[in-house]
Amino acid sequence: MSTHEHTRRAWEDASQKHVREYAEHLELARTARLLPIEEQLLGPLLRGAEVLHPQSGHGLDDHALVRLGARSVLGIDYSPTAAEAAQRRADELAVPCRYQVAELPRTDLPSGMTDLVYTGKGALIWIEDLAAWAEEMHRLLCPGGHLFVYEAHPLVPLWAWDADEARVREDRSYFAAGHINDTFPASGAAEHQRTLAELVMTVQGAGFELLHLAEHPDPFWQPDGEAPAAAWDGRLPNALSLLARRR
Template sequence: MDDHERTREAWGRAGEKYVREHAEFLEQARTATLFPHELEVVADLLRQGPEVLHLMSGNGVDDHALLRAGAVRVTGLDYDERAVTSAQERADALGAPIRYVRADVPPFPVPDASVDLVYTGKGAVVWVADLDAWAQETARVLRPGGHLFVHEAHPMVPLYDLDAQTTRMRDDRSYFAASHVNDTFPAHGAVEWQHTVGSIVTAVAGAGLRVEVLREHPAPFWKPGEVEAAAWDGRLPNSYSLLARLSG
């Protein structure tokens, strides 16, 4: 079993949560909003009523938040069948204009120049093996003047030892390594790609998108279990927001 299949299997097990806790995710979808850090960057674009492509859409809750902020239509892509099926059931139950498609990404199974905003949020870029192909596909599906928006865990996060008292780095990981094995729930056993900030920005710029915003944030977008860590005390980067525009 290669790393891709190992990761798919791990996320398949994690996807059982989306089915098992369907009612809870449905309630979240009814009132979901994007994080304040996200809205600071992308709220004006969403108020213009864009059509959105959400890469690696997971439980789909953020898609309802995108609609609530102004998007007119969302297409969600995810490579786990359970995630796609359960998210579609929730969208249908709420009458939301969201369509889910099971797909490995890249490539993206949507036409050229068909969306205004590509949203990649909260634990997605780490599953992309080929950043250049991901960025090129993003440029392909965007309409002229369209945007890519990423809100993601900072690439430093996998290096933190989540000790409650002391900030320190793990000895078994490197910022410049190609990958590492995720050892936290829900993707325990999945292989994450260790992309640096520089490699992400370079891939986006190389695809012809102009970076307009790059902000690093001290707060993580997700905390495993009941863990409290010194790495979250405001001194270290735990997430980032990137906005890039396709010329036209």
């Protein structure tokens, strides 16, 4: 089996969580909010906007996007299990979100079909050809449309999750092309790495103008029931936010 196929299957297995935890997700969706920095940046852009959410996963953020004013959200994910669970929840709550099963970086969606691409929180690391992905997002956005990413900081793969002291893992490099994920949710899947500079240059190279880039100390996700890692004590970057406009 190719590494790519292994990763896809790992995600299909991991997405069973969305079915097992359907009832909890349904309750979370009723009150889901974006992070404060996301609300601050996206609030003015979301009123009446058609949003595309590549690698939408559980799709809880889609409910928050609608609550902030999005007219509709289209989620794309290659896991049928993830897409079906998200669609069932959106239908049950009568929220204007639709989900399609498709494999990025390319889609057969029409050009210029969206006002805002919203993604992240564990999305970009699964894309091998980030330049092709960024070009596709550029194609799908209307002129002047926005790309927003809230993602793990590229340094995160280097942090050990020790609770006593922040340490750099000896088996990782900031400049590596990737590594195999050894934690939940998609254990065994191939993560693609790129440096902060590579991410920014790739987005700009696809035809976007960078409007905002910030690094944040808190991780976007913490495993349930585990002691917080010392690497999350506020001294190190754990997440980034990026907003760019299609030229």
